[in-house]
Amino acid sequence: MRFMVSCFTVVVNAWAIQRDPSICGEEADKYIPERFMIRAADYEEQSFVFIPFSSGRRTCLGRDFAIVENEHALANISYWFDWKLPGDAEVETLDMHETSGVANTKRVANTKKIPLELVPSLHFPEFDP
Structure with a gap:
């Protein structure tokens, strides 16, 4: 029987999931941005390839805002x-x-x-x- 104790914190290891060789290939630990050029990251899908904001029904409410704000901040700093x-x-x-x-x-x-x-x-x- 598996259960969670009350007030127990569960943490998803996003670092390990995003370096899973079955998803990112044998060189999952290497920085190869071209691997994501095949298709755009679909933040709505359930493939769990890109999950810094979690995924599914419990996704972070501020995800879209954070993505837009990061682009805005980088554009301003560059300009x-x-x-x-x-x-x-x-x-x-x-x-x-x-x-x-x-x-x-x-x-x-x-x-x-x-x-x-x-x-x-x-x-x-x-x-x-």
């Missing part, structure tokens, strides 16, 4: 700011390894590479407050 690397950093020194977790570490152990940090500068100086 209003120019971006450069801090100090004398070179592109070759950036650490572009994928990590997971709530917070990423500042350095990868035993490497001289630095994390990606960008310095914004206002694209339209006439609007500088």
Whole structure:
């Protein structure tokens, strides 16, 4: 008999589901955005390929708002700011390894590479407050 105790928290491991080789192929752990170009992500379907907002009847009510707001925020940041690397950093020194977790570490152990940090500068100086 399987049951849940009252006040017990159940967490769906979205990280593991979205890296399932039966869904994303043998290279599920690798960043290959082209795998999603075959078809657009259908947020309404029940295939559980893209579930950061859950799925089905219990999907997050703010899902559509969050998707639109993310696009809006990125468009505004891209429009209003120019971006450069801090100090004398070179592109070759950036650490572009994928990590997971709530917070990423500042350095990868035993490497001289630095994390990606960008310095914004206002694209339209006439609007500088």
